[in-house]
Amino acid sequence: MRWSSLIVFLGCASWEVAASAAKLVPGKAFDRLITIWLENQDYANVILEPSITDLKRRGILATRFYAHTHPSQPNYLAAIGGDYFGLDHDDMVHIPENVSTVVDLLEHKNVSWGAYMEDLPGPGYMGNYSEGQEGIGGNWDYVRKHNPFVSYDSVTMKGDRLLKLESFNDFQRAFKAKTLPQFVFMTPNMMNDGHNSSNKFAADWSHKFVQPLLAENAFDEKTLILLTYDESEDYSQPNHIVTLLLGSAIPPALKGTEDSTFYTHYSMLSTMENNWELPNLGRYDVGANVFKFVADASGYKNNQDPENAPTVNNSVSYPGFLNGDPKKKLPIPIPNTKLIGAGGLPILDKIKVAWSGATRDKSWQTPYDGSGRVCDGDRNPPIYNPSKSNVKGTSI
Numbered sequence: 001m002r003w004s005s006l007i008v009f010l011g012c013a014s015w016e017v018a019a020s021a022a023k024l025v026p027g028k029a030f031d032r033l034i035t036i037w038l039e040n041q042d043y044a045n046v047i048l049e050p051s052i053t054d055l056k057r058r059g060i061l062a063t064r065f066y067a068h069t070h071p072s073q074p075n076y077l078a079a080i081g082g083d084y085f086g087l088d089h090d091d092m093v094h095i096p097e098n099v100s101t102v103v104d105l106l107e108h109k110n111v112s113w114g115a116y117m118e119d120l121p122g123p124g125y126m127g128n129y130s131e132g133q134e135g136i137g138g139n140w141d142y143v144r145k146h147n148p149f150v151s152y153d154s155v156t157m158k159g160d161r162l163l164k165l166e167s168f169n170d171f172q173r174a175f176k177a178k179t180l181p182q183f184v185f186m187t188p189n190m191m192n193d194g195h196n197s198s199n200k201f202a203a204d205w206s207h208k209f210v211q212p213l214l215a216e217n218a219f220d221e222k223t224l225i226l227l228t229y230d231e232s233e234d235y236s237q238p239n240h241i242v243t244l245l246l247g248s249a250i251p252p253a254l255k256g257t258e259d260s261t262f263y264t265h266y267s268m269l270s271t272m273e274n275n276w277e278l279p280n281l282g283r284y285d286v287g288a289n290v291f292k293f294v295a296d297a298s299g300y301k302n303n304q305d306p307e308n309a310p311t312v313n314n315s316v317s318y319p320g321f322l323n324g325d326p327k328k329k330l331p332i333p334i335p336n337t338k339l340i341g342a343g344g345l346p347i348l349d350k351i352k353v354a355w356s357g358a359t360r361d362k363s364w365q366t367p368y369d370g371s372g373r374v375c376d377g378d379r380n381p382p383i384y385n386p387s388k389s390n391v392k393g394t395s396i
């Protein structure tokens with residue numbers, strides 16, 4: 001009697017495991033994306049670090065990857081929201097609930113996600129910073145400016161989303177239990193990300209940190225690890241940063257190679273849209289080049305280099321809703337509801353509905369045209385036009 005009920009119990013448990021594994025949404029080139037963000041280093045210096053040179057052998061080096069502006073915070077916000085809304089500082093900001101992020105796109109398709117911030121004192125913590133284990137002289141280790149999720153009300157106003165912002169300890173637990181979500185955003189603390197240490201420190205830390213993630217049996221699913229920097233250190237240069245693509249999703253023949261396609265932090269968004277056939281945000285996500293090995297796997301055709309690339313000065317923020325200069329404050333631009341993104345789909349329906357009131361007002365135009373043109377606060381400001389499709393011969 002006891003044995004048979006045990007068998008029933010075990011049978012039930014394995015059925016549940018099978019059921020949860022079946023919920024994984026397979027992608028065209030990867031089933032999981034883990035992105036790890038380091039701080040403030042120039043491309044030219046990073047590629048000289050032995051730890052990075054060693055990692056490069058095991059993946060693809062993106063040689064023309066650019067951040068959007070300075071300082072840190074706008075770059076993080078851009079990577080999940082498809083714009084940085086003119087932000088030019090690191091202080092606390094709030095973006096209203098009617099602005100969507102990648103979270104809305106992923107949840108629409110039931111692709112699981114989570115964000116892990118080292119030294120976050122507890123799930124969903126919304127404070128400005130927190131002291132961890134490594135801070136020097138009582139200083140903080142976790143900083144809100146490196147956690148883009150807490151600045152979007154569309155994340156923080158929903159308890160279940162807020163609870164998905166966790167610490168590195170939670171990451172390690174989920175990794176060991178093989179329960180990591182399919183999109184994972186990771187911010188190391190201010191020492192490990194290099195902000196308060198050095199180029200070498202961050203490179204060595206990363207090398208050590210990713211070893212278990214690169215091990216043969218680390219994941220059952222095809223996993224892409226995107227090791228990137230938020231911005232360059234030198235503000236007089238065009239914000240050229242190192243990004244390495246690693247993990248079991250990299251085709252063996254491409255290990256140790258370079259990819260010279262033009263990318264920005266918006267490429268992470270367009271790549272996920274392409275990989276999982278997600279709708280789009282109607283912002284700068286549309287038109288950003290998809291990582292080549294993913295585009296090749298899905299048959300997607302990237303844009304050429306942005307025509308204004310040589311004159312871009314990605315060191316200064318354009319005017320916008322979050323700009324600290326009152327003279328440079330503008331309303332949040334309406335998303336372009338007529339764009340088709342790299343997932344082959346239009347804007348997420350919910351976004352179209354949320355902004356339908358605004359589109360009726362003819363004075364509102366949009367800077368998002370799906371062309372991949374790069375904008376800065378110098379010679380290449382956003383250009384506002386009526387919403388227009390980026391696909392010839394269509395009118396949605």
Ligand SMILES: *[C@@H]1O[C@H](CO)[C@@H](O)[C@H](O)[C@H]1NC(C)=O
Nearest residue numbers: 090091092128129143144145
């Ligand atoms: C929040 O922290 C940032 C540094 O990460 C600092 O620049 C800013 O002044 C702080 N804001 C508040 C309100 O404490």
Ligand SMILES: *[C@@H]1O[C@H](CO)[C@@H](O)[C@H](O)[C@H]1NC(C)=O
Nearest residue numbers: 023025106107108109110111
């Ligand atoms: C997502 O999951 C919910 C609940 O299980 C289901 O009703 C819905 O059809 C799923 N959506 C997609 C796009 O798979």
Ligand SMILES: *[C@@H]1O[C@H](CO)[C@@H](O)[C@H](O)[C@H]1NC(C)=O
Nearest residue numbers: 134135136139140141190196
């Ligand atoms: C990190 O650097 C900032 C200045 O960039 C400083 O204010 C802060 O105290 C430092 N924190 C640690 C943990 O060293």
Ligand SMILES: *[C@@H]1O[C@H](CO)[C@@H](O)[C@H](O)[C@H]1NC(C)=O
Nearest residue numbers: 096097098354355356357358
């Ligand atoms: C978006 O939300 C903000 C804050 O609630 C509001 O001021 C704005 O009018 C909304 N925009 C649209 C188009 O509804």
Ligand SMILES: *[C@@H]1O[C@H](CO)[C@@H](O)[C@H](O)[C@H]1NC(C)=O
Nearest residue numbers: 236237313315316377378379
């Ligand atoms: C970038 O733009 C700023 C602001 O217009 C300007 O001060 C700076 O000199 C420009 N840098 C380059 C390299 O053009």
